[in-house]
Amino acid sequence: MRSSIFISVVISLLALTASPSHAAIRFAHVKAANNDILLIEGAFEATDRPDKLETEIKSSIPKFVAFNSLGGDGDAAIGYGRAIRRLKLLTLQVSGSKCEAACLLAFVGGTQRFAEDSSMVVDRTLLSSGTPGQQTSSDKYKSYFTEMGLDPSFLAFVTGLADGDRRVLSLIDMAGFGLVTGQPTPYVAPTAEETVASEEVPSAALNEAALQFFQDMQRTWSTNEGMSFLASNYGDSVLYYGSQRSKADVLQEKQQFAIRWPMRIYAVRSGTAHAACFDICTIFAVVDWYTYSPARKKSSSGAVNAVMTWDPTTHKILAENGKITTNDKSVAGPDRIIRRWLTDSSACSLSYSQDACNSQALLLTQLGNSGWCRKPDATWGPCTPQ
Structure with a gap:
């Protein structure tokens, strides 16, 4: 018989007995079937060095890096995020543990990022150096978010928050901002008779x-x-x-x-x-x-x-x-679909983007099926009955 194991259950149980998420950074290794998970707990401090992460995984390379952290120093969290990216690790966040404020800066370092609904909390301290009352330039965050493949709207969203305004992000929010590339799924352990590869890629x-x-x-x-x-x-x-x-x-x-x-x-x-x-x-x-x-x-x-x-x-x-x-x-x-057609038409003509060319052709068909046609003068309007 095959046993279904949710990674979230394992992390949630561990989080209940873990050290407080506001303490200094520490590591904990979790094993769920063949999913090795490195849990990073505590607050990021200015003195934290990301090479601690590299040392930690030398003996056992985890499948996922997960977090239980209320945030802390943004520069330190960025350092961890870049180390995670350099080491080509995947990040995972589940609703049973916390990833708030600067913790997100470390999380987005994952080459692939997985999260459950409502597992992340954002406020303006995400853009803080960690020193109370001290805000740093948004330029480095803009550069870092671009480097990690986030949508530009995420920085605008964070800077637009009022002091003390905490937002719990839904999975749809995370997807729109580019924070996640997937969603945690149940892992099913193979039986002895099965020959399924143990390393999921x-x-x-x-x-x-x-x-x-x-x-x-x-x-x-x-x-x-x-x-x-x-x-x-x-x-x-x-x-x-x-x-x-x-x-x-x-x-x-x-x-x-x-x-x-x-x-x-x-x-x-x-x-x-x-x-x-x-x-x-x-x-x-x-x-x-x-x-x-x-x-x-x-x-x-x-x-x-x-x-x-x-x-x-x-x-x-x-x-x-x-x-x-x-x-x-x-x-x-x-009008929205026509604007899309114009955008894709330009991209198809100028950059020969296959994605845009395919979209342009499909939109033309869909508009025609809905009774809208392109006129000889290049304007759009209701199709003339034949």
Whole structure:
């Protein structure tokens, strides 16, 4: 029999007996099945040297680095983050332990970053040197976030917080800011009879398959075949926007939406989609949408940070979530999608980006299916009936 072990359970239990997260940095090694985890606990201090991390892993290289820390000195945390990146380690954060303020600077050093919902807390002390009342220039943080692949909006978000304003980040927030590249999943230990490799490595082939599935899902949901596609590809039980629901329940909600908005365009924004596959796949992307109801003469459009969990073995959707980041006002037509087409058209012509070229062609088809065409004078408008 195979035993499912959540990494989060192990870290949570350890955190209960760990030293206080405001004490000086210390290390603890945790082993969960074949997942070796190095837990970094305590507050980062100005005197902390990241070479302590290199010494710590010489005898045993962990699969993940996790944290139980309320923050501390930003420069020290950045030093740890760069050491983690140099050592090509993965970082993991779960809701059972803390990663607050400057701790995030160390966390983002991971070559791949995994986190559970609400496992990180941000406030303005993230940009503090660790000395009370002393704020440092944002230039070094901007440079560091760029180096680690975060979205520029993250720095703007932190600097926009008022003193004392603490924000618990949802998984969707983390994905939008680029803080995470995936989500922790249950680890299933192989039996003695199985020959599954013990070292899990992200699969490039699976990542590509997951991205293609996600693209197909958005494209098909924009057509009359959308309900059929979902009926074939949802799991029997789906973690749908935070609630575990039956497939039938989710499909009923989707059907009601499709009736309300019979014309739909859902398009993955070029360059935003990425997947992380181990035993299952997590896909993140920004999706632009436009919906229209001819009967009600109503339309809507906007953008959403979308997350989907997909089983590459069964090809079933296990979880779906999203957070609307933009909801356009006074929508008269698919202006957002047309702007996307223009952007992708330029990128395709100037840089020959295959991603942009593919997106341009798909958007042209989707706009045409929704009754919008490009005119001879290069403007857009309702298609002229033939």
